[in-house]
Ligand SMILES: Cc1cc2nc3c(=O)[nH]c(=O)nc-3n(C[C@H](O)[C@H](O)[C@H](O)COP(=O)(O)OP(=O)(O)OC[C@H]3O[C@@H](n4cnc5c(N)ncnc54)[C@H](O)[C@@H]3O)c2cc1C
């Protein structure tokens with residue numbers, strides 16, 4: 001008989017509870033299955049943003065259609081699509097959602113895989129779309145509200161290679177409320193220069209009336225459609241096919257088909273680049289407009305506590321600017337907030353509730369916050385919140401960025417918190433202050449004994465920021481520290497922490 005040690009009410013899945021019961025029973029020498037030596041069974045093993053699409057699909061091989069669809073998603077549970085990964089997959093699979101291009105982190109690779117899986121699934125009749133209950137205004141992407149931009153001031157000092165903004169938004173009578181750990185969804189507009197260049201390239205009239213699409217029967221001008229409603233950066237498969245059919249030059253048509261079938265890498269190409277490369281392709285403007293994806297809202301971790309800044313939301317926005325060949329390119333939403341919305345201007349926004357990235361209920365619980373770069377955002381909110389409620393739990397922040405003299409975001413606030421004792425520890429990793437790179441995980445390793453002690457004392461670990469490299473490297477460092485300091489299998493220990501909501505990540 002299996003001994004029951006973990007109560008039914010504990011926040012574990014059935015398989016995790018079974019594994020933990022077996023594990024603890026083994027430790028206690030009870031008549032129970034031998035203690036497991038592997039991590040708790042995770043029913044969705046592909047749900048890890050560090051895995052490649054091919055690895056995820058292979059892990060989901062043979063599973064139910066909605067689970068295979070889930071494996072195709074970006075695995076961030078970021079909510080940008082309006083769901084988490086599993087619920088977006090279920091909505092597609094059940095026919096409640098028809099837009100296959102909503103997964104922003106997964107990009108075109110995800111979209112293509114979804115298309116393939118949906119085609120495989122199309123034999124089975126899709127159930128009728130579920131009727132969704134009406135949501136509170138501003139509580140999801142389908143119900144945005146209007147707020148006001150107060151400022152978007154630079155957080156980096158003169159001479160920095162980075163442009164990170166402290167964006168302050170006034171909620172006014174929008175009715176929005178939030179708790180720390182939530183994100184703000186922002187509907188941005190494309191850069192007018194890019195809109196104009198694309199309209200020029202396809203030789204269209206900016207005033208041409210075109211359908212808005214979706215559930216709306218309205219017509220709007222091509223210029224408005226491209227400004228606010230369509231993704232004019234990422235080429236869709238529909239666009240590539242349209243251009244290939246329109247191209248009068250054979251080599252251009254062939255190249256477009258190679259982009260479509262994946263024999264040519266699409267990553268370096270945006271829509272303007274494709275149009276410039278294929279001058280013979282003059283598509284019908286209305287068909288061109290219809291082939292574009294929807295412009296998706298962008299999420300930003302909220303960097304303020306409503307207790308410290310009533311009626312406001314603060315964000316920490318890294319402005320995305322880069323070059324494609326000779327051409328300067330801009331991230332849509334980050335440059336919209338930084339450059340194009342004037343102070344006092346309106347913003348269409350909503351709150352994306354966090355998927356568990358929350359302060360512990362017990363204010364005495366110690367927390368370890370690892371947040372390089374813009375990853376500091378939710379931790380500024382956590383610190384403001386803990387200060388406002390007089391929480392006694394210890395707070396340890398690990399922050400890093402390029403250079404200490406220009407990139408120490410919120411420096412004076414953090415130094416004040418350290419002096420006041422709100423921050424028990426502040427460890428900094430400025431990667432470019434010296435020849436060798438120093439990252440937050442190096443600071444973790446230097447403080448391995450202390451970190452292990454905090455963990456054994458019940459601390460919750462939070463990680464926020466870059467998903468592509470930092471989150472994986474921090475995870476590896478934590479595993480090594482747990483193995484060396486605690487003589488425990490780091491992977492198993494972190495899985496237990498995650499199952500107990502004590503290892504929480506908000507990465508993008
Ligand atoms: C839950 C969550 C919380 C987030 N919190 C924050 C936050 O607090 N602060 C923050 O700044 N961001 C945050 N983000 C990221 C944010 O949502 C946006 O993705 C980010 O601001 C970029 O959006 P954009 O519209 O400016 O850029 P986009 O128009 O989306 O452009 C970005 C794209 O440009 C391309 N690109 C970028 N750099 C290069 C390059 N060097 N070469 C070639 N192509 C390139 C890539 O295709 C990239 O995907 C968060 C994301 C999530 C999911």
Ligand SMILES: NC(=O)c1ccc[n+]([C@@H]2O[C@H](COP(=O)([O-])OP(=O)(O)OC[C@H]3O[C@@H](n4cnc5c(N)ncnc54)[C@H](OP(=O)(O)O)[C@@H]3O)[C@@H](O)[C@H]2O)c1
Nearest residue numbers: 318372373374375400401402431439440465466469470473
């Ligand atoms: N989806 C998007 O479009 C989008 C938009 C904006 C940002 N982001 C992501 O969000 C991240 C946050 O951007 P940010 O400007 O705030 O900060 P960042 O680029 O993550 O940089 C913050 C600090 O982390 C360091 N770092 C680099 N690689 C690391 C690693 N493997 N482990 C630990 N630290 C590492 C950087 O050092 P060095 O730079 O000196 O190496 C820098 O000191 C970006 O890296 C980017 O991937 C994504």
